[in-house]
Amino acid sequence: MNKGFYALAIAISLLLHGALITAITYGWEASSMPERKAMPKFVQAKLVTIDAATPQKKLPKKVDKVQQRAQREAEQKRQAEVERKRRAALERKKKLEAEKKRKAKAEAERKAKEEKTRREKERKEKERKEKALKEQLAKERQSSFDEALEEEQELLDANEGQQAVMSVAQAIQQRIESVWSRPPSARNGMLTRVKINFVPTGRVVAANIVDGSGNAALDRSVLTAIRRVEVFPEVAELAREEPIIFEREVRTTILNFKVEDLRQ
Structure with a gap:
């Protein structure tokens, strides 16, 4: 046309x-x-x-309707697959972000728990040390107090013991001198030093000259006087009441016998 x-x-x-x-x-x-x-x-x-x-316009080629429908369906499938992949990628991204957040939260909770446990441990350790220090100070104060009391008591006991020893020593010497007969050769100023060993009953078990006077007769006279007394009640009483003092101070006693009252 x-x-x-x-x-x-x-x-x-x-x-x-x-x-x-x-x-x-x-x-x-x-x-x-x-x-x-x-x-x-x-x-x-x-x-x-x-x-x-x-120039004539080219008429469009006739396309089969079945082929067109197939192409449309293929394009729709392609677009659907692209959308599916996009949604799958988005879903994976969301899951990864959610997992990342979950792990970060779990890690934060773990660190917070560890920090809390550490602080609690430090607090308990501090309390334990403070308690131990207080107990130690209390023990030291008590120990110092007890030691002071003990030292004071020991001092008192020592004083009392010393007094007791001196009293016993004087009693022993007086008993010996009361029976001591000085030989004619004795002279004023002569000194004999004697060591005497006692048992808790107050009996003398040994007597020896430590330092002689230079006069054998005078030295023998001192030993003879000791053997005459033989038993000392004051020693027995001290051994009974203060056994420690007896063992430490009296069991072995050293006495000095000096000639002073002779007329020349």
Whole structure:
């Protein structure tokens, strides 16, 4: 239909151009030449096909409806697969972020628990040390107090013991001197030093000269006087009441016997 229309339009255009050329030619010849009887002219029209000169629009290719539906379905499937992959990737991303948050929360809770446990341990350790220090100070104070009391008691006991020893020593010496018979060769100023060993009953088990006077008769007279007394009740009483003092101070006693009251 389009081809016929174009052909008709071209034919009409050619006819019009031919008529116009004829009229011009005819008019010019009529003016320059004597009037002649017009001869009829005939114009032969020829249909020219200008398919090659005029570009024609390409008609779209006919596509099979089944093929179109298959293509649409394939495109829909492709888009659906792309969407599925996008959603799957988004879901994986969400899961990874959720897992990351969960692990971070668990790690924070673990660290907080460890910190709490550490602080509690430090607090208990501090309390234990403070308690131990208080107990130690209390023990030291009590020990110092007890030691002071003990030292004071020992001092008192020592004083009492010393007094007791001195009293016993004086009693022993007095008993010995009461029976001591000085030999004629004795002189004032002579000194005999004697060591006496007692048993808890107050009995003398040994007597020896530690430092002689230089006068054998005087030294023998001191030993003879000791053997005469033999038993000392004061020693037995001290051994019974203060056994420690007896063992430490009296069991072995050293006495000095000095001649002072002779008339020369």
